Amino acid sequence: MNTGRGGDDTGHGAGPGLPRVMRLGFAVLDRQILDVDGVAVGKVDDVELSWEEGRRPVLSALLTDTGALGPRLSGRLGRTWRTLLGRLRPSGDLPVRIPPDQVHTFTPATRLTRPAPPQTRVVEDWLRTHLIERIPGGGHADSDGQ
């Protein structure tokens, strides 16, 4: 089995229960991902396609986090982005994979059937515990009649 990454524009068999033709470039890539509670997880930054020789490629995972965005950006902007993020993250850190069987719907936003994978929240959690939580009032919502 080979795996390949990249924004292929068409794909067939986008996971179990979804046997219709769908355009990955349009309906999957760059869509907002929400977890089962409606919390924003990130964007579909890239997709992973797997195939066996002589068979059609199958969408095997959605990739998310800004690191996964790097390979999709070409040109000078892409190179700068990759270099910058490469410096910022530990080496060997791989993008977060979400298997398509955890996806409830793809459009208009990608809804998952379970809570967000913990790796997607590393930066958010770090900033919360080290910065935002320590500022007075960080735990108050602004609406709800306060």
Next chain:
Amino acid sequence: MNRLTSFTLGFLTAIGGFLDIGDIVANSLVGARFGMSLAWVIPVGVIGVCLFSEMAGRVTAVSGRPVFDLVRERLGARAGLANLLASSAITLLVFAAEIGGVALALELASSVHYLLWVPVVGFLVWAVIWRLPFERMERTYGLLGLAMVVFAVALWRLGPDWGALWHDALSPAPPSGEDWPTWWYYAIAVFGAAMSPYAVVFFSSGGVEERWSARDLTLQRLNVFFGFPLGGLLALSLMAGAAVLLHPAGIQVDHLSQATLPVVVSLGKVGLVIAIVGFFACTFGAALEAGLATGYGVAQYFGWSWGKSVRPVQAARFHTLLLATVLAGTAIVLTTLDPVKVTEYAIVLSAAALPLTYLPIFIVANDRGYLGDRVNSRFTNIVATVYLFLVLLVAAATLPLMLWTKAGQ
């Protein structure tokens, strides 16, 4: 009754919230330097911002999607990122200009040098973003901004020759001593001040924060179509006041205090106090909008959780980014760059950046996949296409004109 109240409030907020440091500087400066010969640009800008806001508001209300969510989805990762970086850089510049404007207004009130006010203003802006509820924040500064009506009263009290003003406004050509490129350069400045992209990003993200639905469309449209043109009238009275008083005297506007002269001359100290309150409210409100717009854009592009309606601990990246934006904006003003000059560059570059947000919204506003039967009408599409060519023309002309005229000198 409740709907009437919320219409009145929203409508007044739209009038007061229309003006920001860009409008104050551009219209006073242009009135003083070119008389009323560039007055025609204000209606062009106001129609543009009504059209743009209406489309963005409709897209948000029907699909629940704000601008940069759609920018990424429709332009793709790469073009979307380039768009985000350019838009954020310019919005940051606008934000810095607004902070400088607040500090200048406080200097007018207190005679304490504006640079001493800058850190205080930066902190206040952050504190309001951190703590004040979204709706109350928008209403407070929008309503206080109505103090700018004092400029219309001042113009009326100055008792100008209305016929001559009208005649000047109908002869669009540079006055003697000014050349065409400079005149066009300032036309772009007035246009960029009226039709500012950050305000539309803020407006549409605010719609998500306030959970607009298709039911809110009528109200939202009324606010835009009545509030913005009346805000435009205030912009026009700033320009006319400067044209009547400063243009014949040959006074140039290179400090905020000169923009208050029409009010001081006709209404004295009381007028000045009201004008300063108006300046403060407009620039402070716009600083909040521009600061939030930067955070909204980035968070929407990367898919973070964002917004003032969630607790800050649940949107840690968004709030960290806002904090960084406030620090960066404050730092830009603290470099002692002249805030009025920063404002001039900010509005001209905003005008040049308009297609980046206008085009994706225009495309989505025609997409039945997002809007169902609420897509653009034929009439809207005709006007929106004319404006598409206009913003593309402005974007192409801005940098050559800026270099050619040495930024309007």
